[in-house]
Amino acid sequence: xxxxxxxxxxxxxxxxxxxxxxxxxxxxxxxxxxxxxxxxxxxxxxxxxxxxxxxxxxxxxxxxxxxxxxxxxxxxxxxxxxxxxxxxxxxxxxxxxxxxxxxxxxxxxxxxxxxxxxxxxxxxxxxxxxxxxxxxxxxxxxxxxxxxxxxxxxxxxxxxxxxxxxxxxxxxxxxxxxxxxxxxxxxxxxxxxxxxxxxxxxxxxxxxxxxxxxxxxxxxxxxxxxxxxxxxxxxxxxxxx
Amino acid sequence: xxxxxxxxxxxxxxxxxxxxxxxxxxxxxxxxxxxxxxxxxxxxxxxxxxxxxxxxxxxxxxxxxxxxxxxxxxxxxxxxxxxxxxxxxxxxxxxxxxxxxxxxxxxxxxxxxxxxxxxxxxxxxxxxxxxxxxxxxxxxxxxxxxxxxxxxxxxxxxxxxxxxxxxxxxxxxxxxxxxxxxxxxxxxxxxxxxxxxxxx
Numbered sequence: 001x002x003x004x005x006x007x008x009x010x011x012x013x014x015x016x017x018x019x020x021x022x023x024x025x026x027x028x029x030x031x032x033x034x035x036x037x038x039x040x041x042x043x044x045x046x047x048x049x050x051x052x053x054x055x056x057x058x059x060x061x062x063x064x065x066x067x068x069x070x071x072x073x074x075x076x077x078x079x080x081x082x083x084x085x086x087x088x089x090x091x092x093x094x095x096x097x098x099x100x101x102x103x104x105x106x107x108x109x110x111x112x113x114x115x116x117x118x119x120x121x122x123x124x125x126x127x128x129x130x131x132x133x134x135x136x137x138x139x140x141x142x143x144x145x146x147x148x149x150x151x152x153x154x155x156x157x158x159x160x161x162x163x164x165x166x167x168x169x170x171x172x173x174x175x176x177x178x179x180x181x182x183x184x185x186x187x188x189x190x191x192x193x194x195x196x197x198x199x200x201x202x203x204x205x206x207x208x209x210x211x212x213x214x215x216x217x218x219x220x221x222x223x224x225x226x227x228x229x230x231x232x233x234x235x236x237x238x239x240x241x
Numbered sequence: 242x243x244x245x246x247x248x249x250x251x252x253x254x255x256x257x258x259x260x261x262x263x264x265x266x267x268x269x270x271x272x273x274x275x276x277x278x279x280x281x282x283x284x285x286x287x288x289x290x291x292x293x294x295x296x297x298x299x300x301x302x303x304x305x306x307x308x309x310x311x312x313x314x315x316x317x318x319x320x321x322x323x324x325x326x327x328x329x330x331x332x333x334x335x336x337x338x339x340x341x342x343x344x345x346x347x348x349x350x351x352x353x354x355x356x357x358x359x360x361x362x363x364x365x366x367x368x369x370x371x372x373x374x375x376x377x378x379x380x381x382x383x384x385x386x387x388x389x390x391x392x393x394x395x396x397x398x399x400x401x402x403x404x405x406x407x408x409x410x411x412x413x414x415x416x417x418x419x420x421x422x423x424x425x426x427x428x429x430x431x432x433x434x435x436x437x438x439x440x441x
Contacts, residue, residue: 057354059351061347061348062350062396062415062417063349063414063415064347096340097340097374098351126347141335160353181344182345195348212414213414214405214414214415215412215413217407218408
């Protein structure tokens with residue numbers, strides 16, 4: 001009987017040690033983990049101004065697809081949905097290597113895609129803000145954290161600029177080419193096809209998107225402005241399908 | 242006299258036009274660089290680090306780096322660079338971290354530049370940086386081996402200070418999806434690195 005309890009004790013100790021060991025092995029400070037924020041501490045367009053921007057960093061990406069003009073985009077068929085709407089809310093989250101803007105878009109028109117009978121959708125956009133405390137875990141092997149005071153660390157944010165694009169604003173009227181997200185992100189949410197270059201923001205009578213520096217002899221072919229008439233004409237091809 | 246003068250002007254304009262056209266096919270720089278350089282061909286070494294998720298692509302990553310370090314073998318001694326990197330398992334030693342994302346993105350790979358000390362703005366066009374972070378998409382494995390290698394080498398080029406450039410270079414913006422089979426630095430890319438950090 002005594003022998004049996006000794007065996008059980010050894011067995012439990014072994015399990016404990018193995019668990020502890022596996023945790024200590026996995027100390028890779030990767031930021032390729034999705035960081036879950038406490039819902040109460042979520043960064044939003046409402047509270048982002050309450051924080052100090054401690055640093056602004058920029059990224060450059062090898063896009064899966066880039067379309068030089070609106071017709072090329074429409075004709076590509078490389079999207080799950082194409083919508084027009086107004087951004088009514090923005091939250092920010094540090095996902096992977098960068099911050100993302102999580103946009104709530106109130107729909108005014110769906111040109112393509114089976115969105116269902118809903119009035120708004122969630123769209124993840126590359127770039128945005130992240131709390132320094134969320135970013136810190138992934139960058140601390142490279143920086144001297146002591147250079148920042150405790151207060152700075154808790155009250156600061158990092159501004160992640162994606163390919164020089166401006167961040168979305170609440171109230172922006174946009175046309176977006178979208179692709180459905182897959183787990184671990186919500187499967188009923190979207191990301192923007194071609195990233196920040198798949199979102200056209202209305203400015204006066206012109207839809208604009210950031211200028212993509214392709215760096216090549218084809219730079220002059222990149223169209224980043226589309227007038228309303230041209231946009232409607234291009235999107236009407238989708239509506240007809 | 243007047244005719245000669247106008248001929249000279251025409252010739253000058255033609256030269257300006259030709260030089261402008263030639264510039265398109267050359268390298269493009271951000272104007273800034275890695276604070277501590279890219280190594281010094283045998284004298285000093287920089288380190289790169291591969292995160293857990295990205296280790297699946299260690300072969301492509303190590304070959305891409307090896308190619309960057311041996312450009313003179315491919316193109317001759319004029320195309321030598323000081324690039325000298327070594328893989329490290331100690332993340333804090335690294336000046337180039339490579340990770341794999343857990344989500345599907347609109348990009349195959351991404352480079353972000355960071356400044357290690359206090360700074361308010363880090364943009365390769367405005368300030369030097371101390372280290373760079375490369376992120377590979379969750380779906381990176383859908384690319385062919387050559388395209389994976391090309392995309393990784395391209396991002397390494399960004400970390401070292403090269404901007405997007407002409408279609409006959411590794412730094413072309415569509416390197417991961419273009420039809421051409423460019424898998425390593427081309428001569429223009431090498432000249433770009435030499436213009437920032439010098440030769441061997």
